Amino acid sequence: MENCLSHPKTLTLPSPPSSSSKPQLTHNFSPKPTFRFNNPLLIKPAKGGLCCRRRPLSVIASAGASHCEFSSLNSPLEPRSLAGKFLSNVLQNHRQLFHIAVTEELKLLADDREAAVTRMVLSTDSDEACLHRRIAQLKEHQCEIAVEDVMYMLIFYKFSEIKVPLVPRLSRCVYNGRLEIWPSKDWALESIHSLEVLEMVREHIYAVIGLRANSSVTDGWATTKIGQSLVGQIYVASILYGYFLKSVSLRHHLEKSLSFTDHDLQLGHRTQFHLQDMSTYGFTNLLFGCFSNKQSIVQGPTSQEGKFEGLRCYVMGFHPESLQGCAKLRSKEAVKLVESHSCALFGEGESGSFESDDFILTSFSSLKRLILEAVAFGSFLWETEDYINNVYKLKEN
Structure with missing residues (x-):
């Protein structure tokens, strides 16, 4: 349409x-x-x-x-x-x-x-x-x-x-219970991320749907049956994950550029804790699936030479409150927009809800396309908030 x-x-x-x-x-x-x-x-x-x-x-x-x-x-x-x-x-x-x-x-x-x-x-x-x-x-x-x-x-x-069209309302894309999204535009959606961020995005995709970055075409077009409500939840979680990656990668870049080595600076005291502790701060394995195979979190660097670890280890060393702050949408307008967009994408009619128990048959390639779009949406949302707030004061969430 x-x-x-x-x-x-x-x-x-x-x-x-x-x-x-x-x-x-x-x-x-x-x-x-x-x-x-x-x-x-x-x-x-x-x-x-x-x-x-x-x-x-x-x-x-x-x-x-x-x-x-x-x-x-x-x-x-x-x-x-x-x-x-x-x-x-x-x-x-x-x-x-x-x-x-x-x-x-x-x-x-x-x-x-x-x-x-x-x-x-x-x-x-x-x-x-x-x-x-x-x-x-x-x-x-x-x-x-x-x-x-x-x-x-x-x-x-x-x-x-980046010449990537947003996926239209999914009810228009499901035929006889099967969902396929084409063209995939995977390369264009991945091109907006740095190599470190892209690595974490790919790990997130693998944790959610099991499709590795080096999967074959045959693997990508293999089909699976999945609930529509679960697809919607994955999409929203991936938006938040993209938003989080944008926020934390900018902080990481800033800290590296300023050569911070002290662990007790304003970004928060960095300490060792276990992944399951994240759940008490509103983070789920779905959102941080790329870390699901880690038993413990790597501590921050102890070297005084100013050398910083990669983005993944940097994130894992965050204090829980600092981690939560990076993942939280900063404005109420952004919260409402994510809700409105997701319900428009997955919802039926004017109900504004995608809590459907119906199952659809889709390929792993189509699921990957949805997740990559959601991650990009979250990244763009962070940038958009930053721009708008300079002209029009948004409501703090």
């Missing part, structure tokens, strides 16, 4: 200069402050400044050759806000202006929220205090939905940069 967005009138935006090169992806989503986003949907008020006036966008679904068809903008979760629909339109038709549009939308949302809170505070002792408090609550809710959409579109953009 291919989703395309239509507009009542043609959207006209200024074309980029002919000498400009194709925009490159940056991991920190750095905006371009010297260029103002200018289009018919943004009008200048009398006293200057920009305000956004968007016409409603309609979503049109058209049947393709396959219900599980990948398209340029085909994702399981559709934008719910005007900001999200507007950005999806920009991404399709004016990709070179996407980051500028995102920055403008975030600024507008931040201003709208701040203005509503200011009015509420100023009217505290007036007869309209209750009204303005309710308005501020509604505005806060609207901004939450809009920011989740902006976050989702940024993640979608990151996937499009």
Whole structure:
């Protein structure tokens, strides 16, 4: 099913200069402050400044050759806000202006929220205090939905940069109880990780589904029967694992670059403990499956020469509280987005639940594709949170 967005009138935006090169992806989503986003949907008020006036966008679904068809903008979760629909339109038709549009939308949302809170505070002792408090609550809710959409579109953009389409709603991909996802795009999904992170991702895949990195094509296309609810749980756990790997790998790189050798620095006292202790901090063998064959955790380096162990040993030496902090989603918006995306991918209709007892027949290759996508989603989510929080203050989780 291919989703395309239509507009009542043609959207006209200024074309980029002919000498400009194709925009490159940056991991920190750095905006371009010297260029103002200018289009018919943004009008200048009398006293200057920009305000956004968007016409409603309609979503049109058209049947393709396959219900599980990948398209340029085909994702399981559709934008719910005007900001999200507007950005999806920009991404399709004016990709070179996407980051500028995102920055403008975030600024507008931040201003709208701040203005509503200011009015509420100023009217505290007036007869309209209750009204303005309710308005501020509604505005806060609207901004939450809009920011989740902006976050989702940024993640979608990151996937499009590596030319990997998100897997559409799985109910469209299951035929006669069998699920197959093609093309796999494994190489592209693995290319976003460093060698150390990729090694841990592959170990995670092996721990979850038993498919090794050097498995043959025959092994990959072998089929297995698995519950739909379990597939959903694996997907969510893999998102959290990708988020965790992004966070901890950046910390590892920072510590190495600063040549820290003291074990009692602010990253937390590093000590030896057993893997089963992780469960008391909300970590399961499913999430940290790559360590499931370890009986004990390797202690941090004792050498004073400034030499650091690899990422895996670095992670295993973390204090439990520091480990938990790296794996925890930092914002409430991110928590809701993971829930919404996962339910849209695995859920049926509008129920928003993928707790199904039905079993499906699928190949190990398709399961690997889902896990690699989930890990990449988590990694991109960490970067997106970091970018958005610089413009629009997210709620701490």
